[in-house]
Amino acid sequence: MEFKRFLINKLVLFFMLSTLIxxxxxxxxxxxxxxxxxxxxxxxTPIKYAALCLLPTLVMWSQHELSPKQILVRKALMLVLLEAVILFIAFTSPVIDTGSDKVILTLVGSVLVIFVLVNLFLWLQGSAEAKKLSRDLAAFQKLHEAP
Amino acid sequence: MDVRIETIGKGCEELVLIRCCEVTEEVREIANFVKSRQGSLSCTMDSKRYEIAVTDVCYIESVDGKTFLYTNEKVFETAYRIYELEEMLKTKHFLRISKAMLVNLMKIQSIQPAFNGRFTAVLRSGEKVIISRNYVKALKAALKGE
Structure with a gap:
């Protein structure tokens, strides 16, 4: 992937994260x-959190095409890093009560839910694009098929 | 080798004639190129030579320096490099969809989303091939006839 396209994707993700946070x-x-x-x-605060949460997503950067297995491994690593970033923010913040297990579990759960939702949105976006490509493909084949 | 082009009248049979002292690999390449322009590709399977119609090829893949042609049921090997085939077959609706693969757009059944901005092309044969995100833009342009 071109680095420019990678950065544009990260910017889109940043705005999605800001809203969900x-x-x-x-x-x-x-x-x-x-x-x-x-x-x-x-x-x-949500903007700072989104910017911090964006950093772990850099593990997905690769000049070469990743296999589906490599993508899954990197996504799992990204989730672990995201949880680490959020816990770091929580434990260094004076307003978050890190003494309460309930608060910590809610934070960890929230990250998991946001992670799943972001990936679901990206999948739906890809699905809409794939449907359009399939329609364009059908039109292309109709135009070029042998009489 | 000298190259001569002679214009003939309408109705006369068109012919590409190669006059050579020996049929070398270079001569075979020229002959194969002419055949490919007419819609067939020279390839081998189990050491036997075949001429297969370009329209029967679903996709072409380069693996460990070898190039393979995949039809609905068979796999042939060809001496061409993937970049040579890309150039030769771009007017035959073949498009590069990853570093090592060309696909026949007429053989794709549908396109599905995959992880990380990539797509999966589901072929009419039932096989699935990955469309790399780097080639999605080219695919969109090709489908719009650009």
Whole structure:
């Protein structure tokens, strides 16, 4: 893959992650600390988290075509690194109560859910593109088939 | 080797004649090229020589420096390199879909999504081949006739 295309894909992923992390922060915050109030700097939190979470995805970069098995292994490695990044953020943040197992489990679970959702969206996007390619292919074959 | 092109009248039989002292590998290559332009490819299977119609080939793959032609049921070996076949067969609806593979677009049944921006081409024979993300753009252009 061209590095430029790789970067564009990462940018798309960054915006998807920002949105999903915002939703996750809202749900977790409402459940555990609904009375908390924050300043404007809190708006940057999902963006910072998304940028940090983007770093593990760099393990998917390869100049050569990866086999399906290699992709699965790298995706698993990426999930482990993502969990590590989130736990690092949690344990270095003064506002997250890392003493509570419930909070830690919720964080780890949230990362897993977001990871699955992002991959599901990407799959659906690829599926829509594949359907369009199949339609274009059928039109191409109809145009060029022998009389 | 000198090359002469002679224009003939309509209705006369067109012919490519190679005059040589010996039928060398180079002469065979020229003859094979002419045949491929007319829609057939020279290949071998179990040391026997075959001429197969380009339209019967589903896909072409390069493995360990050897090039193989896959039809619905058989696999033939050819002396051509993949880049030579790509050039020769681009007017016959063949397209490169990965570093080592050319596919006959007329033999694809459907396209399915695969991991990491790649697609899987499901052939009419039931076989599945991976379309590398690097060649998706070229596929889209080819299907639109660009």
């Amino acid at each position: 915002t939703i996750a922060v809202y749900l977790i915050g409402s459940a555990f600390d609904s009375e908390a109030r924050f300043g404007y700097d809190a708006l940057l």
